[in-house]
Amino acid sequence: MSKxxxxxxxxxxxxxxxxxxxxxxxxxxxLRPTPKPWYAAMLLANAFLGVFLIAVGxxxxxxxxxxxxxxxxxxxxxxxxxxxxxxxxxxxxxxSAILFLFRQDWRTAINRxxxxxxxxxxxxxxxxxxxxxxxxxxxxxxxxxPNQMGMWPNFNSPLLWDVFAVSTYFTVSLLFWYVGLIxxxxxxxxxxxxxxxxxxxxxxxxxxxxxxxxxxxxxKAYMILAGLATPLVLSVxxxxxxxxxxxxxxxxxxxxxPPYFVAGAIFSGFAMVLTLMIVARKIYGMEDxxxxxxMEKMNIIIMVTGSMVGFAYxxxxxxxxxxxxxYEKAIFILRATGPYAWAYWIMMTCNVLSPQFFWFKKLRTxxxxxxxxxIVVNIGMWFERFVITVTSLANDYLPSSWDYYSPTIWDVLxxxxxxxxxxxxxxxxxxxxxxxxxxxxxxxxxQADPHNYDEETQEFHPHVVEVxxxxxxxx
Amino acid sequence: MSTTEQNSELxxxxxxxxxxKALIDASKKVVAAGYxxxxxxxxxxxxxxxxxxxxxxxxxxxxxxxxxxxxFTGAVSMMYWMSVMDYPHNISGKPFFNAPAWVPxxxxxxxxxxxxxxxxxxxxxxxxxxLYNPLFNVERFKKATDDGFFVCIEAKDSKFQADLVKxxxxxxxxxHIEEVYD
Numbered sequence: 001m002s003k004x005x006x007x008x009x010x011x012x013x014x015x016x017x018x019x020x021x022x023x024x025x026x027x028x029x030x031l032r033p034t035p036k037p038w039y040a041a042m043l044l045a046n047a048f049l050g051v052f053l054i055a056v057g058x059x060x061x062x063x064x065x066x067x068x069x070x071x072x073x074x075x076x077x078x079x080x081x082x083x084x085x086x087x088x089x090x091x092x093x094x095x096s097a098i099l100f101l102f103r104q105d106w107r108t109a110i111n112r113x114x115x116x117x118x119x120x121x122x123x124x125x126x127x128x129x130x131x132x133x134x135x136x137x138x139x140x141x142x143x144x145x146p147n148q149m150g151m152w153p154n155f156n157s158p159l160l161w162d163v164f165a166v167s168t169y170f171t172v173s174l175l176f177w178y179v180g181l182i183x184x185x186x187x188x189x190x191x192x193x194x195x196x197x198x199x200x201x202x203x204x205x206x207x208x209x210x211x212x213x214x215x216x217x218x219x220k221a222y223m224i225l226a227g228l229a230t231p232l233v234l235s236v237x238x239x240x241x242x243x244x245x246x247x248x249x250x251x252x253x254x255x256x257x258p259p260y261f262v263a264g265a266i267f268s269g270f271a272m273v274l275t276l277m278i279v280a281r282k283i284y285g286m287e288d289x290x291x292x293x294x295m296e297k298m299n300i301i302i303m304v305t306g307s308m309v310g311f312a313y314x315x316x317x318x319x320x321x322x323x324x325x326x327y328e329k330a331i332f333i334l335r336a337t338g339p340y341a342w343a344y345w346i347m348m349t350c351n352v353l354s355p356q357f358f359w360f361k362k363l364r365t366x367x368x369x370x371x372x373x374x375i376v377v378n379i380g381m382w383f384e385r386f387v388i389t390v391t392s393l394a395n396d397y398l399p400s401s402w403d404y405y406s407p408t409i410w411d412v413l414x415x416x417x418x419x420x421x422x423x424x425x426x427x428x429x430x431x432x433x434x435x436x437x438x439x440x441x442x443x444x445x446x447q448a449d450p451h452n453y454d455e456e457t458q459e460f461h462p463h464v465v466e467v468x469x470x471x472x473x474x475x
Numbered sequence: 476m477s478t479t480e481q482n483s484e485l486x487x488x489x490x491x492x493x494x495x496k497a498l499i500d501a502s503k504k505v506v507a508a509g510y511x512x513x514x515x516x517x518x519x520x521x522x523x524x525x526x527x528x529x530x531x532x533x534x535x536x537x538x539x540x541x542x543x544x545x546x547f548t549g550a551v552s553m554m555y556w557m558s559v560m561d562y563p564h565n566i567s568g569k570p571f572f573n574a575p576a577w578v579p580x581x582x583x584x585x586x587x588x589x590x591x592x593x594x595x596x597x598x599x600x601x602x603x604x605x606l607y608n609p610l611f612n613v614e615r616f617k618k619a620t621d622d623g624f625f626v627c628i629e630a631k632d633s634k635f636q637a638d639l640v641k642x643x644x645x646x647x648x649x650x651h652i653e654e655v656y657d
Binding site: 018019020023144150151152153154155156160161164165168171172175176178179183186187189190191202203206207208209210211212213214215216217218219220221224225228229231232235239242438439440442443447448449450451453454458460 | 493494495496497499500502514515516517518519520521522523524525528530533535536539553554557558561562564566569573576577579580582583584586587589590591593594596597598600601603604605606607608610616617618619620621622648
């Protein structure tokens with residue numbers, strides 16, 4: 001017996017699956033009759049969507065005065081929710097692009113799911129800049145479109161950069177998602193038995209055959225898209241952080257913002273993927289594909305990015321003191337002890353403390369605990385944006401203008417309503433599109449690798465790792 | 476959709492193989508026999524099939540590069556024309572040609588156009604969308620997006636002779652051989 005033990009990577013797909021059974025497992029969800037609880041869930045989501053529409057309708061009718069905005073806090077829940085939703089979206093791109101470039105094959109179980117989440121989260125995020133302007137009928141001024149004044153957008157403004165960054169991000173995410181879907185839509189086209197499904201899946205599959213000449217260009221395109229999406233996703237949250245960092249407000253004007261925002265975005269996005277995954281895999285019986293190993297790996301990423309966020313909080317404090325700027329020092333002390341201290345300590349507890357539990361293997365492999373923490377993290381990340389936005393504005397340079405900000409019911413209803421948009425879209429996705437990238441998950445099965453077959457008989461035999469015996473110790 | 480074999484033209488001969496390894500070996504044999512109008516079909520991209528089929532490098536990279544350069548120059552010239560030539564505005568005393576501030580928009584548009592190039596270039600190179608394909612007449616071919624591995628040699632190939640092709644497939648260990656009609 002060697003003193004070294006070989007521990008193989010855990011199998012990516014559990015259970016005794018082959019190609020056909022994986023196809024069946026995933027496509028059945030789309031092809032079988034709609035389950036009744038789905039209608040119930042959809043109805044609930046639609047009710048929230050209705051709340052959103054009412055809240056937005058009233059906002060447009062009455063103006064932004066219905067929100068809790070006042071002097072000096074001219075930026076409230078709208079920007080908080082925008083940043084929160086965009087941040088959640090980032091996990092999808094991280095999983096589909098960055099993990100692809102790092103050849104992390106476990107991503108194949110969750111990438112489709114997470115990319116869908118990205119797109120829907122960005123749609124929710126885009127609602128807020130879309131509706132927050134007082135005169136919504138001139139929202140097209142944010143684009144370089146000719147208008148009656150002959151003026152153009154101000155390309156020196158971070159808010160304008162944001163328009164380009166988020167709309168590019170949405171478009172590229174959608175394209176990336178669609179490219180991944182093409183082969184799977186072809187699978188659904190070939191599995192469907194009724195006319196409507198055959199036609200609609202067939203139309204969007206564009207006539208994909210699985211030709212290896214086509215796969216050759218396809219894989220190249222996928223790699224290039226991953227290479228493009230990686231700097232893109234980093235740039236998007238960087239530019240979102242510029243909305244704050246480029247202005248001269250104490251607590252905002254810091255160079256740590258871009259990396260700190262990106263880490264926070266990944267942190268909250270992975271939490272959201274976990275929240276959705278733990279529920280969906282249970283309902284749809286996908287535990288063979290979305291395994292506890294996946295959950296553990298994602299928990300480790302949450303722990304790492306959570307620690308980065310915690311480090312950034314401390315660094316901000318240190319730099320505020322080290323800079324010697326009175327206003328900067330004051331705002332950080334006010335954050336922890338001032339009128340919004342409750343929000344600050346919720347943020348600290350949820351973002352800095354809660355991910356540290358994942359140092360324990362027992363906790364990061366526990367489904368219930370992971371689900372709990374995944375929700376705590378997203379609450380924490382919402383409060384992070386609240387603390388950044390509101391405290392800095394409410395307590396800025398002149399104490400005589402300080403005031404306490406509270407949201408109105410319309411702020412709350414708009415935010416709650418975005419969950420209606422998100423879940424309406426997400427439930428439709430679960431029902432009509434394959435929630436796992438079928439082609440990609442097949443490609444990571446051991447049966448997919450031609451090297452795992454015998455040269456002569458062409459029969460499958462799994463790869464065996466030989467562990468070299470260590471040399472006898474000489475000391 | 477029914478294949479009336481008398482009136483329709485032979486499109487090619489389709490053979491099914493049992494697994495990815497068999498498909499790679501078969502495509503090596505097809506290449507060695509000198510056919511070039513052929514294709515292999517699989518539910519997922521197979522490692523090493525490009526070499527077995529001796530496929531040339533994909534041209535997609537050049538398409539993406541071209542699109543990216545269009546995005547880059549387009550973004551810079553758009554901003555230059557709008558902010559310097561058409562309606563120059565003094566914004567907090569900054570120069571009209573404020574290069575550092577233009578970096579984000581330039582970057583985003585470069586990425587956007589490159590992504591368009593990657594997606595639409597890929598579809599263009601693959602001849603998609605193409606909603607009709609003679610292979611869809613074959614019931615068995617539905618397995619190509621599930622768990623089937625196929626090779627098809629097209630009748631257009633200059634060396635094509637139905638008997639010889641079938642013989643080649645049999646030799647290569649095909650589990651099923653079928654004629655495809657257009």
